[in-house]
Amino acid sequence: MLWLRLAYKEISNNYRFSLFFILNLSIGLIGFIALDSFKTSIEKHLENNSKSILTADVQISSRFPLTGAETGLAEELFTTPFETSDQITFLSMVAGKGNSRMSQLIGIDTAYPQYGDIVLRNGGSVLANDARQQLVGSDSVWVAHDLMVILDLKIGDSLKIGEKEFVIADEILEDPSNTISATTNFPSIYMGLDQIAETGLIQLGSRISYHRYYKFADAMNLDNLEQDYRDRQQEVFQDSRRVSLTTHQEESEDLGRILGYMNDYLGLIALIALFLAGVGAAYLFRNFFTSRFKDMAVLMCLGATPREAYKMTLVQIVLLGGVSALIASAIAWLALPLLPILFEGFLPRGFSNGMDGSSLVLALFMGTGGSIVCCLPILSKIYDLNPIGLFHENVEPSHSKAGHWQRHALSYAPILLTFWGLAIWQAHSFQVGSIFVASFLVAIFLLGGIAWLILRSCASFTTASTVTRKIALRNLSRNRLGAISCFLAIGLGSLLINLIPQIQKGLQQEITQPTNFTVPDFFMFDIQPDQVEPLQALLKERNYSLSFISPMIRARLDEVNRNAVDRPLDIGDEQLRRRRMLNLTYQDGLKNSESLVAGEMVEGSWDFNSEQLPGISLEENFAERMNLNIGDTMTFDVESVPITGRIMNTRRVDWNSFQPNFFVSFQPGVLDPAPKTFVAAISNVVPEDRLPVQNSIVLALPNISIINVTEIVRRMLEITDQISWAIKVMAYLSIFAGLVVLFSIARYEVKSRFWEINLLKILGASFGDVKSIVQIEFGILGFFAALAGVTMSLAMSYGISYFIFDSLWGFSWGITAFSIVAISALSVLTALVATLSVLKQKPLELLRAV
């Protein structure tokens, strides 16, 4: 109790330090705690609503109509009675009053949804009435609200889908198939299962999904069901990829993963804010603790052991950290409603954000544990304290005490380990977390090195013209430790704030205007061979033409180098390994969005009488992920006909060209007679013609699916904007934490130069002179730190763009110049505010105070 009492006394009597320490740490913790609460809320929501999200306990899906053999195989594994519901989904163009839109057609039976609900404008909950019975078997549809608005439709209007007219029976307000709106770009239309066939849209090459949903009468363990089903398929069909089985748990985990990735990256940025706050806390504590050395020595003189003195200080830190955590939790709780705004469109419907006990425990742990860890290097000095100093002028820790250097070096280890551990935890990946910490350390060392060089070079300019400049430069060159801390805080903040917009700029530039390409306005697929000519004629009437017409043939990869792919093929990528159904094309030469990487081009058509195998060109990343090399042979099953080719080259594809691009391309002359559809693009459509062109195609050739690329680009820009905004909010938090550090350091530096400032004033320096010294010092620090941080952010953004986004990088003068000017100005302003109270004091008061 004594230590608690003493700690409390110290805190309350040094309230300025305590308040600042708490403020500083709270700022660092806010983002961290808010994100943790948000993450926990999402996990809980998904866990509690997983059945409603899948609309069933288990779902099996296939690209082909499900047969009794496949459903039977799944049903054998169920240990409890069940009910079933069947569904067919595919994408198709739908035309309304003068507009058309790609939509998701969903054919259902009366048992759908087994969990969750569809809420209709007039009919309300479909579970509560016979709306489903009325829909199934009638020529009516339910249409999503978004589509009703886009196509200007009303309930009772008719809607042409494929070759058939349907009546809109109701408008969908809530739809379980559309859990996260940002990931679903196509609004839903529900109709009876039997009516799907009547649309005439199911043709060769149509990408249709067949689903069967299961609802269990009793609880059943679903943990290994997916794997068991895959194993059974392998046993029975010698193929584990015909049908996929998804449990409600996996479905919600998948959804959680999408949000998880965003959360993870935001978490890492929040970690930087926390780190900066830790640096600030450590700095504040160092200043405070240095002033308490004498008290510690007195305590030891009165009989306290160093361990007891340590204990008292520890209690103090824990108390301050605990209060900071509570305040940060309160602010985070208040800020919680803002997070769903940041993530708008990415959140499951019905999501509500809240803070639970675990987030509070984490906050307290981070507040107390984090403070201890950050202050440890300073705390370790207690063991170096020698009360002998009480008989002399000053009480200072001795560096000659046994174990000093080992103790001091070791006291930094927990900081690094904690930061590393937190980064791995936040990123949910050892590799990502470690790379993050390593990059962060490299950035610190680089910035530290730059700072040291700049500060050293300040010494060369100390013969500057004015006395204020001379003093400022001398202060910088001779007080490097404090100045380097400032430099790091500003530099890291600048790096962060500039990094995100720089990457975003490159991405957006590339999405809107990819180098060397004109992005087409429309991308079309499901074009039947006999529709190519009418489509071209239709476009010609409007003075447009089809471009990049490419045949597309569905095929199954059966063998590689004459070995069945099921067993011997060692493919690292799980998704690709499971994927054997591929879209092939054939083409002579390369498109302008492609370039040869390795091997040689195969010119001309393949000669049937040739002894050579037809040539295959593979996309480079696909070849790498499938472990395929030039010279390997690949055998495909094309409508039961085996076709074998040899890999002749690999090519790079610019996917952002929005042109029809394929992983596997055959030499012409092999696949030409195979059943196929075509994909194509339309470019250079003037904006006012876009809608009429799209509508005329939908009306004349309703089975052709058209993607409005301009619309997709707009949506992608919106999403990158939104993600970047969310990240920026966290980055601003880091900058704010950095400014608090700057404030603490500036205040300390000026206070420690109390006598010098006092003397300057007594010798005749005006308030303006002293202010000007502070301005010059922090102006130089702010400018060079911002310049170094921004330069590093440019290098880092280039590196990230090069390795992750395929060199999509664009330099933004505006952002760069603004960052440097704004951060320099903020540094000077913060330093002036921090030091104003000291600067304003009269010399006499300063003398008295000392």
Added chain:
Amino acid sequence: MILEIKNLCKTFQTAANLEPIEVLKNLNLEMEEGESLAILGQSGSGKSTLLTLLAGLDSPTSGSIVLNGQDMQGLNEEALSKFRAQNIGIIFQQFHLMSHLTALENVSLPLDLFKDPQATHKAAEALGQVGLDKRRDHFPHQLSGGECQRVAIARAMVVRPSILLADEPTGNLDSSTGETVSRMIFDLVKSQGMTLLFVTHNEQLALRCARQQRLQGGKFL
């Protein structure tokens, strides 16, 4: 005998290539219980070093210090801390009060350290003895120099130590306040039968002790 110093030497090694500085050279001293001894000497004579060794804050290069029958060199750091808290009272020239504690809290601190349940009561009594019972709730910055030193005296004596070490206790005070403070120390020591080792360079003050020892160049003259 309360204190016995035998062949006490203290040498400081400065730099590897420089000669070590011999601060205390073969000192021998004995003190009886209730005796008062003044150690006189100029600056740099080794007075403060002797005090730090007697307070157990540093260890001698050779020789021994036996206080109250306990050889202080035989104690580890933890035991030495406890021993100091119960047996040694120190009055510093610069007072060294805890700035964030009131006068009463400063005085009760050593008692609190070894969990004396009567700490507050005893501290209040000690403050009364130095005439500060009305200033018990004042912080050091609200007290004058003389008052601060009286609080420090009360803090040193409240544990009823076997020996009281006073390091120039009036050095930071004006002559009149210094006189009051020194009189108070001698009166309290006398009334409580305490052993006092008084370090000073003031000859007049030294004469108030029963015995005087002059320290010069690390040796008793």
